[in-house]
Amino acid sequence: MKKKISIFCSLLLALQMMLSLAVVPVFADEELTSAVYEEPESPAVTYNMNVDWKFKKAADGSEYPLAKASASVAKDGKNFYDADYDDSDWDTVSVPHPINAEDSFDGACYDAGEAGLYRGFMFYRKHITIPESDAGKKLFLEFEAVRNSVYLYVNGEIVGYYEAGIAATGFDITDYVKPGQDNLIAVATDNAADRGQSDTTKVTKETKPGSEPGAADGNGYQWNTKDFNEVQGGITGDVILYAKGKTYQTLPLYNNLKTKGNYIYATDFDIRGKSATITVEGEVRNEDADKDVTLEVNVVEMVDPNKDSTDADADHTKQPYLRYSFKSDATSVKTAKDTGADSHFMTTVPDDAYDDNPAATSTETVDVTKIVASAKCEDMKFWSPDSPNLYDVYTVLKDSEGNVLDVQKTTTGFRKVEYDINDGGLKINDQPVWLTGYAQRSTNEWAVIGVANDWLQDLDMQ
Known part of the structure; x- marks a missing residue:
């Protein structure tokens, strides 16, 4: 009898421990259907800018720097960024717009299959009318992805430029746009890669601060080769316009807004x-x-x-x-x-990037x-x-x-993510995870290392 009572008490204690670990959801199941969330109205508005762009490649893809390339498409004394430039013979495209989709792997057995790729400057134009209700707001234009640069003009004026090609970039266009009127957004970009270019003057280089945007008078980009950064050019991501009130949450666009979101x-x-x-x-x-x-x-x-309904017509x-x-x-x-x-x-x-003793980054x-x-x-x-x-x-x-x-x-x-050399390696939510797609190699074709041993792999993962 005492043994039975002991077993019963043990089971009761175990049950109490299990119940103490139970988590009560924020909403009970019967309340769930009444908890549909409605986003509150906000003075901030987001506009999709992906459609109805005019597009043209430079007359000769080898034309560098930007001034020479833009001159190759100028006509009637007008530049591509002038509002009254005649773009009626340009293509109409939407973005994302990978311009090399049409010529990838034309040379299938040479130069990693990319011998026939267009490499050079290309130009985009888009007319927009921002509602008068957005007058007085902050206006930010985001380029989610480009290859390799953005030289942005609004209503004929240069707003700014970005040349690194590996991250999203944004521009404050508040002072350049006229709400309620027609506005022109014009973009020059290029996709040159160093490898395979016999003429080193025809590759992308940084603009020295203070020089004309696109002057290509600075340093080249170490990773701007087809081995690491695909040539696939154009505006390759979404373009988004944000209209925000004067007190606002910032965007995660350090280039060129210097905000982190x-x-x-x-x-x-x-x-x-x-x-x-x-x-x-x-x-x-x-x-x-x-x-x-x-x-x-x-x-x-x-x-x-x-989700649990057996009704065939259930929404x-x-x-x-x-x-x-x-x-x-x-x-x-x-x-x-x-x-x-x-x-x-x-x-x-930074303004002092090319000085002998620049300040710390x-x-x-x-x-x-x-x-x-x-x-x-x-x-x-x-x-x-x-x-x-x-x-x-x-x-x-x-x-x-x-x-x-x-x-x-x-x-x-x-x-939850952690890495422990001695206990399962990489863990996600306390469970060991076998990595795939990490691009580790059983041999290393480059010099010195040969085959990376286990401790090097562990150090790399840490």
């Missing part, structure tokens, strides 16, 4: 308990009067409310459900001290205010290679009266 991450993982702390470090810029603001964070999951469209909501403390944001010309950058290359932003919001979240669905769960994180900037100043949406996942 919001940083969203998780810590304090409890994988078995399905919990973690979500933190948002917001970057707010204020080009208006001083004010107090809060940053509200709404974490949303896309869910099929009828299985996923809907956004609010999972977690929290906000920062009220924070005072002062008027930025570097508005106007002080916050407009022709390029992010700096990644300082323009004048912004950091705002932090954080909360522990339960019943989370972590990201993993087998279950790549994602959330939409809405960051809502509000003033002291509750008015919405700006809304940004970031799609992301949360996962």
